[in-house]
Amino acid sequence: MRIFYFRHHITALLIALAIVATxxxxxxxxxxxxxxxxxxxxxxxxxxxxxxxxxxxxxxxAACEHLGETFLSxxxxxxxxxxxxxxxxxxxxxxxxxxxxxYYSLLQIKDYLLxxxxxxxxxxxxxxxxxxxxxxxxxxRDCIRQGHVLSRFxxxxxxxxxxxxxYHLAFPAIQTLVALYEVEENLPALLIGENVMYGYLTLxxxxxxxxxxxxxxxxxxxxxQEDTPINELLEAL
Amino acid sequence: xITQTLGPLSIWLLAVLSIALYYQIFxxxxxxxxxxxxxxxxxxxxxxxxxxxxxxxxxxETIEDCISSVLNLNYPKDKLHLVVVDxxxxxxxxxxxxxxxxxxxxHVISKENGGKYTALNIAIPNITTDxxxxxxxxxxxxxxxxxxxxxxxxxxxxxxxTPALKxxxxxxxxxxxxxxxxxxxxxxxxxxxxxxAIHVTPGPFSIFRKEVFSKIGxxxxxxxxxxxxxxxxxxxxxxxxxxxxxxxxxxxxxTTFTSLFKQRxxxxxxxxxxxxxxxxxxxxxxxxxxxxxxxxxxLVSLGAxxxxxxxxxxxxxxLIDEQFLKMSAVGISLPSLALPTLDTFYINTSPxxxxxxxxxxxxILLISIGxxxxxxxxxxxxxxxxxxxxxxxxxxxxxSAAANLLLFRKNTNWK
Numbered sequence: 153m154r155i156f157y158f159r160h161h162i163t164a165l166l167i168a169l170a171i172v173a174t175x176x177x178x179x180x181x182x183x184x185x186x187x188x189x190x191x192x193x194x195x196x197x198x199x200x201x202x203x204x205x206x207x208x209x210x211x212x213x214a215a216c217e218h219l220g221e222t223f224l225s226x227x228x229x230x231x232x233x234x235x236x237x238x239x240x241x242x243x244x245x246x247x248x249x250x251x252x253x254x255y256y257s258l259l260q261i262k263d264y265l266l267x268x269x270x271x272x273x274x275x276x277x278x279x280x281x282x283x284x285x286x287x288x289x290x291x292x293r294d295c296i297r298q299g300h301v302l303s304r305f306x307x308x309x310x311x312x313x314x315x316x317x318x319y320h321l322a323f324p325a326i327q328t329l330v331a332l333y334e335v336e337e338n339l340p341a342l343l344i345g346e347n348v349m350y351g352y353l354t355l356x357x358x359x360x361x362x363x364x365x366x367x368x369x370x371x372x373x374x375x376x377q378e379d380t381p382i383n384e385l386l387e388a389l
Numbered sequence: 390x391i392t393q394t395l396g397p398l399s400i401w402l403l404a405v406l407s408i409a410l411y412y413q414i415f416x417x418x419x420x421x422x423x424x425x426x427x428x429x430x431x432x433x434x435x436x437x438x439x440x441x442x443x444x445x446x447x448x449x450e451t452i453e454d455c456i457s458s459v460l461n462l463n464y465p466k467d468k469l470h471l472v473v474v475d476x477x478x479x480x481x482x483x484x485x486x487x488x489x490x491x492x493x494x495x496h497v498i499s500k501e502n503g504g505k506y507t508a509l510n511i512a513i514p515n516i517t518t519d520x521x522x523x524x525x526x527x528x529x530x531x532x533x534x535x536x537x538x539x540x541x542x543x544x545x546x547x548x549x550x551t552p553a554l555k556x557x558x559x560x561x562x563x564x565x566x567x568x569x570x571x572x573x574x575x576x577x578x579x580x581x582x583x584x585x586a587i588h589v590t591p592g593p594f595s596i597f598r599k600e601v602f603s604k605i606g607x608x609x610x611x612x613x614x615x616x617x618x619x620x621x622x623x624x625x626x627x628x629x630x631x632x633x634x635x636x637x638x639x640x641x642x643x644t645t646f647t648s649l650f651k652q653r654x655x656x657x658x659x660x661x662x663x664x665x666x667x668x669x670x671x672x673x674x675x676x677x678x679x680x681x682x683x684x685x686x687x688l689v690s691l692g693a694x695x696x697x698x699x700x701x702x703x704x705x706x707x708l709i710d711e712q713f714l715k716m717s718a719v720g721i722s723l724p725s726l727a728l729p730t731l732d733t734f735y736i737n738t739s740p741x742x743x744x745x746x747x748x749x750x751x752x753i754l755l756i757s758i759g760x761x762x763x764x765x766x767x768x769x770x771x772x773x774x775x776x777x778x779x780x781x782x783x784x785x786x787x788x789s790a791a792a793n794l795l796l797f798r799k800n801t802n803w804k
Contacts, residue, residue: 154627157415158676160415160418164412164414168407189494241739293714296714300714301718353445355491
């Protein structure tokens with residue numbers, strides 16, 4: 153008569169289930185910590201925007217230079233990277249991720265509006281805003297490429313502020329923005345000033361639109377070359 | 390909830406990993422309990438007579454060493470007989486055999502090529518010894534292997550005994566991977582014997598009581614997996630198969646990917662085709678752990694490996710594609726000279742990762758037990774190669790075997 157080892161099967165099953173449950177528990181705990189981290193960044197940005205709005209309200213009295221201190225591009229970029237990572241790991245449909253993304257979109261819109269108003273008052277120092285509509289649906293490969301181009305563009309030029317919106321995110325504020333500028337579902341789409349441009353734009357295309365930035369970049373490169381230790385030594389001599 | 394946390398593909402992965410984890414824990418539990426149970430001392434018995442059959446086809450490079458290893462067995466010479474069956478070799482094997490047959494105790498049979506099972510079947514009916522051993526011509530027995538295996542026959546229920554297989558050529562990359570794989574197999578076969586669930590009597594060396602063949606018949610073609618089919622037939626006839634973990638037999642392993650692929654495709658396809666033939670035995674209580682657990686688990690693990698490694702490859706491809714897209718958008722960016730900063734936020738903490746780490750740790754433990762059973766031979770980098778690369782390599786023959794079974798129904802060759 154063959155023995156089935158029933159007791160061993162049950163024990164193995166219970167141990168395996170316990171390990172799987174522990175894995176889920178630890179993972180959920182760490183994911184929760186991440187979500188809290190994103191929330192606290194969002195809260196900080198929200199406070200910074202509120203502060204900027206207040207400052208802006210006082211602009212009538214204050215000098216334009218003070219506006220520069222409120223620029224949040226680095227924080228927004230960090231937050232965008234963190235959210236993108238959460239989307240990849242937890243999935244696009246994850247309710248927590250969707251909520252964080254909605255809040256992030258709202259912060260971006262507020263910041264965008266604030267910068268639009270700042271531009272009217274202090275044209276020389278206010279950042280350049282590029283609003284970018286992308287889609288995570290239907291394998292929009294040009295959207296991925298456009299994302300990389302804009303990230304690099306933002307890294308190269310601190311005065312450029314990129315606002316990225318998921319065109320298909322069910323969120324009234326984004327839908328209002330889409331309706332306001334009549335952005336069609338032909339993605340990727342870029343809103344620069346009052347113009348909406350469709351299709352993939354390269355770095356070169358962007359420099360055609362912003363020739364001053366290209367000049368800045370070239371000058372910066374030139375300065376860096378001149379500031380090499382050998383040149384500095386030669387200059388000192 | 391789980392779908393929201395993991396995504397649909399990951400649910401499959403989670404299921405696959407959970408099953409693998411359960412299987413590993415079960416094997417470990419059975420092993421631990423058995424190793425803790427008191428050792429039963431069996432009565433001594435006069436040694437039975439044994440005939441070793443070596444079927445060979447174009448084995449000029451190994452046949453002489455193979456025969457020598459049999460002649461060097463620490464076993465009474467008057468109780469040990471050797472029959473070499475040349476299955477129509479067209480290299481210098483016949484010449485070597487002609488020279489060797491002058492030695493006492495070696496009987497050579499020559500026949501037209503017909504396949505390994507025909508070579509074995511031509512010899513078996515004429516054997517009169519108590520036990521019949523089969524040995525592949527590219528394998529070499531340790532001098533104590535036979536006596537250690539024969540000990541197992543002191544249990545009258547044991548009808549066949551399998552050895553501990555090792556790899557002969559372990560220096561190459563593939564050799565090291567296979568050495569680790571065979572070391573793990575030593576552990577698994579040992580536990581399967583406790584479960585009465587051994588389903589292969591390996592060609593490199595297996596010993597049977599003579600009456601096995603008179604009761605259930607000779608070897609069958611069995612989709613070129615005659616050693617698997619015979620073991621399954623024995624199990625279906627309630628014949629016990631034991632394992633002698635300390636009876637070492639080394640075998641020449643494939644050294645190129647193509648030859649390894651051919652061998653494993655033959656094994657996998659043979660397994661799948663025999664599963665189709667023996668399908669009615671699955672989930673039958675009378676076949677114990679074999680029918681209820683081991684065979685279904687083997688089938689599931691094959692499917693699971695396909696799912697797991699296909700999704701891993703898919704992940705790697707999408708990562709490459711992502712990098713390609715980035716490159717096409719902004720060109721190649723040179724890495725910064727500054728040390729990269731570690732942001733803990735980006736460490737993957739999916740439950741899948743925790744399960745993979747647990748399974749890997751358990752695999753290392755099982756291999757280590759196998760290593761101890763195999764006499765503590767060093768595995769060097771083999772363990773690393775096995776853990777990180779074997780699954781991807783094995784995917785090639787798993788997919789080919791599955792496609793062959795479902796779409797082409799094409800036969801493999803035994804050599």
